[in-house]
Amino acid sequence: MEMKPEILEKIKQLEEKYAGMGQTLESYLDGLLMSNVTTYWDYTQVDTLLTLQIPKTDFPDELIFIIYHQITELYFRLSLHELTQLANNGKKIKPSGEDCGWNDKLPAKLFVERIGRVNRYFEALTKSFDIMGDGMEKEQFLRYRMALLPASGFQSAQYRLIEIAATDFINLVDKDARDQYKGKNASIDAMYEFIYWKKGATDLATGKKTLTLQHFEKKYSAEFMQMAKDYQTKNMWAKYKSLSEEDQKDVKVINALKEFDSNVNINWPLVHYRSAAKYLATDKDDIPATGGTNWQKYLPPMFQKRIFFPELWSDTEKAEWGKSWVKKEIFKEQ
Numbered sequence: 001m002e003m004k005p006e007i008l009e010k011i012k013q014l015e016e017k018y019a020g021m022g023q024t025l026e027s028y029l030d031g032l033l034m035s036n037v038t039t040y041w042d043y044t045q046v047d048t049l050l051t052l053q054i055p056k057t058d059f060p061d062e063l064i065f066i067i068y069h070q071i072t073e074l075y076f077r078l079s080l081h082e083l084t085q086l087a088n089n090g091k092k093i094k095p096s097g098e099d100c101g102w103n104d105k106l107p108a109k110l111f112v113e114r115i116g117r118v119n120r121y122f123e124a125l126t127k128s129f130d131i132m133g134d135g136m137e138k139e140q141f142l143r144y145r146m147a148l149l150p151a152s153g154f155q156s157a158q159y160r161l162i163e164i165a166a167t168d169f170i171n172l173v174d175k176d177a178r179d180q181y182k183g184k185n186a187s188i189d190a191m192y193e194f195i196y197w198k199k200g201a202t203d204l205a206t207g208k209k210t211l212t213l214q215h216f217e218k219k220y221s222a223e224f225m226q227m228a229k230d231y232q233t234k235n236m237w238a239k240y241k242s243l244s245e246e247d248q249k250d251v252k253v254i255n256a257l258k259e260f261d262s263n264v265n266i267n268w269p270l271v272h273y274r275s276a277a278k279y280l281a282t283d284k285d286d287i288p289a290t291g292g293t294n295w296q297k298y299l300p301p302m303f304q305k306r307i308f309f310p311e312l313w314s315d316t317e318k319a320e321w322g323k324s325w326v327k328k329e330i331f332k333e334q
C-alpha cells in the first residue's frame, strides 16, 4: 500500500520528536499498536466519580447536599488552576505540546482573561446556589445535618487557598486585629494567629476554638502557612503590581479584579448566607451552627469586611461593602 505524503510527513515529525528525547520511534509505534483507544468513561472516570457520594443517613435529600458540595469543590479547583498559572506568569507550551516552563513576565491580556475565567466559575456557583436554598426539604436537612457534625463547609481548604492566592495576607487578618499588623512587615506566622475565619469558629460563650476549627487547623495549618509564604510575592495583588503602570491603569484589568473581589467576597457569601438563614433561622430562635458560633453575626460580608484589593475601591464602596444586597433583600429598599 502506498503511504500518503501527509502520513510520511507525520512519521518524520514523530521521529524528530522522539529523537529529541533520545528515544526511538519504533518502540512508541509498538506501544500505539498495543494500546486501547480512549472511551468517554475511561477519560472522565465517571464510574469512579459516581462512587464518591456516600450519605451518612437515609434521607434522600442528603445526596443533593453532598453532590452540590462536590460540584463547588470542583469549581474551586478550576479557580485554583487558573490562579496558580497566573501566580507563575502562565505556561509556555510548544505547538507540539512540549511544556517549556513558565513565562518570565505576566502578560496583562492573560491576567484579564484568566481572572475572567475565575469570575465565570464563581458566577456559576452564585447563580446555582438555589439548588441548596430551594432544592431541599428543610425538615430533612435539619435532621440529616445532625449526623454530619462537626463537619462544615467552613472546613473547605480550597476556599481558603483561593483567598491566600488572591491577596496580601494582611487583608485576611480579622478586621479588628488588622491595624496592629498593617505596614509593619509582620510575619505570616504572627498574622495567621488572627486570620479572620478563626473568629468565625470560636465558641462565643467559652472563647474556645470549636471542634470544627480544631480539626481544620490540625489538618491544614501547615499547608496554609506555607502557601501564604510562597504567595507573598505572587498573589494576584502582587501580580497586578508587577504589570506596567499603563496596564495597571487599564479599566479591563481593574474591572476584572474588582469583579473577582465582589464575586468571592460579596456575591457568593451572600447567596450562601441566604441559604444558611433559610434553614437555620426560625421565628423563635436561631438554630445553632455547626460549632456553637453566631453565624448570623459572622457570615455576612458587611461584618467580615473581607476585601482582596482595598486599594481599588473608594472609601464609600468599602464602607458599604455587602450592604446593598442586604438593603434590597432584607429591607426591600430599591
Ligand code: HEM
Pocket (backbone or CB within 6 Å): 068, 069, 072, 073, 132, 133, 152, 153, 154, 155, 156, 159, 197, 200, 272, 275, 276, 277, 279, 280, 289, 290, 291, 292, 293, 295, 299
Ligand atoms: C443549606 C446549605 C448550607 C448551610 C445551611 C450552610 C451553613 C453554614 C454555616 C452556619 C456556616 C458557619 C460556620 C459553621 O458553624 O458551620 C457555614 C460556613 C461555610 N460554608 Fe456553608 N452552608 C451551606 C452550604 C454550603 C456549601 C454548598 C458550601 C460549598 C463548599 C459551603 C461552604 C462554606 C464555607 C466556605 C464556609 C466558611 C465561610 C466563612 O468562613 O466566611 N456551605 N456554612
